[in-house]
Structure formats: structure tokens, C-alpha cells
Amino acid sequence: MAVFGYGRVSTQQQDTENQRLELLRAGWDVNYWFADVVSGKVSAGQRKAFAEMLNKIRDGETLVVAKLDRLGRxxxxxxxxxxxxxxxxxxxxxxxxGTTDLTSAAGKLLLSMLAAVAEMERNLLIERTQAGLIRAKAEGKKLGRPSKTTPEQRSAILSEKSAGASISALARRYGLSRATIATLINSP
Structure with missing residues (x-):
């Protein structure tokens, strides 16, 4: 029976090669390798490569992953x-x-405990992030992506729009998307 390997990373700047090599070093002879570049927030069933792997893997075969969090959100x-x-x-x-099959009775117990701990860690991370954002706001720090336009450009865009310029023309003139121009015009 075949052994299927699966890896996942969150961004294009990352690579699943380390996960594949980790499985090789652990002694796994992976016959088929599937990998996704997708946020961990996306459920396993909605991942393209994971879904493709599910269509190929047959009953009785084995799926191996490097770490538990690769399996789901x-x-x-x-x-x-x-x-x-x-x-x-x-x-x-x-x-x-190790080599515990998570579909066995002992594996299910282990999985339940580890998944609960992993979820708690994720919740703690979210709490710390939220606390940091609240503190930063309280300190007057501006959050979010920097503006693509200067205050002078925003003023000019609003003036030109009120003089009859179209959103498309303004987007071309300032090298911005139509959505950015529309947001700027509609913001208070």
C-alpha cells in the first residue's frame, strides 16, 4: 500500500520542502507528496492539494504529515x-x-488531548495579539497598511472628483485601483 505525504505552509515565501525532508529523515518512504500554500485558518476540506490527495488515496493506505497542525485549522x-x-x-x-496511528483507539485519545492543547495555544495567541493591538491603539499608534496616497493627493482627488472626473480616470491618473479611489471618495 502507498504512503501519501502532505505538507502545508501559510505564505508563498515559505516552502514545504522542510516538512518533506523531516518525513524522509524519520524513515518514511513517501510515494506521493501533496502540498498547499494556504492559511492554517482554511479547513482541510477546502485546501486544493489536500482535496486532490483525498481523491487519490485509497482505502487501507497511509497519510503521513510532519506536524499535527498541518491536518486542520x-x-x-x-x-x-x-x-x-x-x-x-x-x-x-x-x-x-512517533508512529502512532491517529485512527487507532490510543491515537484518537492522543489526538484529542493534543488538539485541545493546540487550540488553547491558538486562542492564547489571539488573546495576546488583541491585547497588543489595544495597547498600540491606546498609545496612539496608527494600525494597518500605510496609505497609498499623501494628504495632498487625497485632497486633489476629491477636488477633481467634485469637478466631474470619473473614478476610472482618477485611478489611471494616480496609479491606484478604482476601489481605492472609491473608498477615498466615500470615506468621511
Whole structure:
């Protein structure tokens, strides 16, 4: 039976090669490798390469991933993914956890505990991020992406729009998108 490997990274600047090599170093002879570049917030079922892998993997084969968080966005998603694979008699191995099959009774117990801890860590990270944003706002720091236009450009765009210029013409003239011009015009 074939061994399928799956990796995921969040941005184009990252690469799944380290995950693939980690599986090789752990002794896994991966026959088929699938990888997604997608945020961890996207559920496993909505990932292009993961869905493609699910269509190729057959009952009785094995899926191996380097780390638990590659399988889903949160504890519920990971558990649902493992259950669906278990229903197809597909073994799920997380190399980071050894060779325990997550579809076995011991694996399900281990998975439930680890997924709960992982979800708690994610929630704590969100809480810390929110606290940092609140503190930054309280300190008067401007958050978000820097403006693409200067105050003088914004004033000129508003003047030209009120004189009858179209949004498309303003976008071409200032090298901005129509959405940016529309937002600027409609903002208070």
C-alpha cells in the first residue's frame, strides 16, 4: 500500500520542502507528496492539494504529515479530518508524535488531548495579539497598511472628483485601483 505525504505552509515565501525532508529523515518512504500554500485558518476540506490527495488515496493506505497542525485549522477540523480518513480505513500518522496511528483507539485519545492543547495555544495567541493591538491603539499608534496616497493627493482627488472626473480616470491618473479611489471618495 502507498504512503501519501502532505505538507502545508501559510505564505508563498515559505516552502514545504522542510516538512518533506523531516518525513524522509524519520524513515518514511513517501510515494506521493501533496502540498498547499494556504492559511492554517482554511479547513482541510477546502485546501486544493489536500482535496486532490483525498481523491487519490485509497482505502487501507497511509497519510503521513510532519506536524499535527498541518491536518486542520483547529481541534474540531483535525478531529473531523481524522474521522473521515478512519472511515475509509486510511491510517493517519503525525511524524512529530512517533508512529502512532491517529485512527487507532490510543491515537484518537492522543489526538484529542493534543488538539485541545493546540487550540488553547491558538486562542492564547489571539488573546495576546488583541491585547497588543489595544495597547498600540491606546498609545496612539496608527494600525494597518500605510496609505497609498499623501494628504495632498487625497485632497486633489476629491477636488477633481467634485469637478466631474470619473473614478476610472482618477485611478489611471494616480496609479491606484478604482476601489481605492472609491473608498477615498466615500470615506468621511
Amino acid at each position: 483547529d481541534a474540531v477540523d483535525v478531529l473531523q479530518t481524522v474521522r473521515e480518513l478512519a472511515n475509509r480505513n486510511i491510517k493517519v500518522i503525525v511524524s512529530q508524535l
